[in-house]
Amino acid sequence: MKAADIRSTFLNFFAQRGHQIVASSPVIPGDDPTLLFTNAGMNQFKDVFLGFDKRPYSRATTSQKCIRAGGKHNDLENVGYTARHHTFFEMLGNFSFGDYFKRDAITFAWELLTVHFGLPKEKLWATVYAEDDEAYGIWKDVIGVPPERIVRIGDNKGGRYLSDNFWMMGDTGPCGPCSEIFYDHGPDVAGGPPGSPDEDGDRYIEIWNNVFMQYNRDASGTLHPLPKPSVDTGMGLERIAAVLQHVHSNYEIDLFQNLLRAAQTAVQQAGGALPDMDQPSLKVIADHIRACSFIVADGVIPGNAGRGYVLRRIVRRAIRHGYKLGARQPFFHTLVDALAQEMGQAYPELVQQRQRIRDILGQEEERFFQTLDKGIELLDGALAQVQPGQALDGELAFRLHDTYGFPLDLTADVCRERGLTVDEAAFDAAMARQREQARAAGKFKMAQGLSFDGAPTTFHGYTALEREGCRVLGLFVD
């Protein structure tokens, strides 16, 4: 089953069970200052759960564009390292707004997975929130899952569990106990079952989370009951596609294979050797072109603060991975064409804005390629001096950031590839010092009534120039 067929099968299954098919909301949340990017299907229904908004339907189903590259749910550091995390992914979801609750939610999920998708029951595991006897009983007695494959997961208090089965969108907002479904990819893959100390491996992969929305968490952490108990579920399209296409990694599914092939060609045309299809760097590039294109399509452009800076970081990270594979000129923006081809039918904005996205990413790429070479040279030189187990000098990481436009996470990514870390405290101190100096200089200029004549005689890298421009405007940016 191709990714596109899985998406439509999911939506139709729930439509046939009284759910309204609702379009994905943008990856930039409408008017929610608590969120950097849309991180789950329920975001667009937050006010419905809270009882502030009413819809003409009490059941809905969506395929939601999600970004997890900042804020509470941040998977940027996982991309290229795990088989299951992306910065952009599609979350398939079904929602009940005060309509059905635990029993129907679990029954629907089981029927879709085992009957319509035909998954072998013995490969599925369920987890429930430790105290949720009701959900436990449904799995055991209604569905008939043997108790050895139902795991109660607690509150993460002792730090033992990575997952705590109490889902929260962010630090505040709707939340509740959840029940997750895992698929066992078999003994060839490393990793333990959910709830075990090595659960973070890639053998037992979480495919579907069913959240029983019951509370609104306020800023003090207090839980207030929601007007009506509701259901919010999320299943990663790429993860279920991997299962249904009998592959282990998300990157092996149809949708990603085409993107990876396009990335191979693009890197090669930009000067690299033909990279291997399972090169982690190639996966990072294929992942990041999706995130960057959808973020630009929904209205953000690369910048020095907030969402624009997250976008800039993702673009530059991708470019650095291309550079690592040998690309010496812009290549990343050309992948927008392959992406539009692959996903344009489901998301027409990619087709409508194809040229615009290419141009915006292309400009960012041109800029970064001006300083990338020199920055990498500096970084490589410094890393050659770092002993195993030591950290890269934070002052140097700051110089790379300030002069060569290397976001800290990019530098950290390079270090991590060599088993090293960055002295982040020293980086932060250098950043704070520079801010202070700039503030003082700004005050001085204001007092003198001087305007900035902005005529640097040497090129220090565009980030330094941009920074100067921001100082003149009195803006302060990271």
Ligand code: ATP
């Ligand atoms: P994980 O534990 O694997 O990081 P999660 O518990 O953070 O996943 P949820 O917040 O429960 O994920 O999201 C619901 C579903 O969305 C998951 O069960 C998974 O199928 C999918 N999903 C979550 N994060 C990602 C990601 N970064 N890339 C792809 N799919 C994801």
Ligand code: MG
């Ligand atoms: Mg996660």
Ligand code: MG
């Ligand atoms: Mg999880």
Ligand code: MG
């Ligand atoms: Mg989960």
